[in-house]
Amino acid sequence: MTLHDCPPPAAALTRWLEDYASEDGNYGHLLLEQNCDCDDDLIANFVAYFESAHADARAFFHEQIGIDLHPDADAPTPDITYPACLPSISRRGLFGEVMAGMLTEHYKYIGNHQWTIPVFLFRYHEDAEAYLFALVRDEERKREVYGRRGSDFIALALDKEGDIERFIVGEAKWRKKLQPSVVAELMYGKKKRNSDTNELEHDGKGIWFQINRDISAPHGLRQLQRLLREIDPDGYSAAIARLDRVLVVRNAEPLPRTNLIMISGGDVSSRKSQTSLIHWEEAPKEYTAPHDLQVVELILQDGDKLIDRIYDALWAA
Template sequence: MHTCAPPVETLEELLEAHPSINGNFGHLLLLQKDADDGTLSQALRPYFESAHLDARQAFHADIGIDLHPDAGDGDGPAVTYPGCLPLTTRKGLFGEVLAGLVTEGYPLVGEHEWCVPIFLFRYHEDARNYLFSLARRPERRRQTVGRLGSDFIGLLLDENGAVIRFIAGEAKWRKTLNQSAVDTVMLGDLIDDPAGGGARVRSGKGVWNDLNNDPPVPIGVRQLQRLLQEYDPDGYDAAILSLERALVVREPVPLPRTDLVIVAGNASATRDTLTCFLPFEGTPPEYTAGHDLQLVEVVLKKGEALIDAIYDSLWSENADA
């Protein structure tokens, strides 16, 4: 289970927050003040280890690695999760953990007290297959395909532990944040206008389209429910039951939803400090799903170096986790 609280004091010190909420719409701009000197990456390390622990245990068991400190010769396994994944994959994982970090660490639309009991990295099948093969064919390094479905799921629980709302997150990393890059994320690639005339238009196959066409309760909620059943069926019995009622095909019990979109990356050289590339005044017309909507822009300095510093440090001194 995910048990580590976000390092709120460090985040407040190193990230400048500019929040705004308008009804059922929220926008949050997070600006990294200075390039990481090791303070931010080390503060985030326990949170990232907690987020990846379930998948680490599951993948290592598949690979055939015994993580007990008394196993083997003490040199540690040659292939590990998530350390041996390529940088492109790490950037995707970083965004998914960032979704949980923002949800737990900052006031968002609705000002709910979200619960993040576990992350869904276990369901990253291509990473599982890649590491299994890499342990046996170390020369066969390649890029991996991202995990399908929602990047992140969080829960809002009532006083009895039942789920009364959930938050589904989509997280995207771009090396350099500018309007064109964000438009591609949200609206799709530029294509020739099907109507002719030689104009270039957006394909519509972006995040807005994904959110608008997502089932009211996505498969990530089922995956989260399965993990709760495995780890703590007694402690989360009310949550498991309420999720089951929302997941049935016939006559499901409606479960309110909040959609979260995070776009993270490095600032461009010409970017004005408070420039926002996502809508910040209200719900945009491209979003038609009708749920509460929270948009987050995270602007980093030397973000890829920060991501590598975090992932290179995970379990570096803790071989039994």
């Protein structure tokens, strides 16, 4: 198993995206709009980062389901490999999570912390493992895959000794068309008919609800700690020790936290350039958690094409 060790493709991101950043107190907002086509050079620049992000899960899943990744092995058809063979909807979910990490490592967020992602948490995608296990034994077992539970990604701000100063935990969502109604459903929950008024109303179970009620030390921190213990216990000894103190049940040591909400997807003709979908001038009133908040909106012109080209290119050789 390996750590995530690929830096974000800075030059490609600068060429690809136009950025508009703002801050208000402990609230940061970053609007990113696509600035160029997703040409071959852009795809090539992204592949290494995506391979690094999925490398741990790829090795783990392939061992679990019985696929030998050695080039001389008598492996099954290349179509049944992680993550390339996952259904289209799953790919788009993974894309959002990897992009959340890439953007977090590249751009300056609220608080101006230097974020690093030791390893992505994709190996904890239980339904993906079950799907692959069945598919490699019966290629007719194609179906949709349930998303991974818990935090979409976690990054750390480390000091010179490798101790954790702060962590950032993210919700990353991809939608094909980022219409206002789609974003409203993401943030406020699905619409249901009120039995008293007969009006359609959001159920209040969207991202605001989830992020406001999240526990101070989410389960993803324990998952990350387990991976660090397995992959590089010496290199991350200080971080592992800090997480021991943070994750105890009684008298837990508080760890400063930043929340991230990243909405990514396709642009719509009704949206004008430089127009955000979530309020940027001041912290949204719906946000009631005590932690710093960073919102990122990634608006793309050809996102579906980009996603499929990236995932088709992973480990293509």
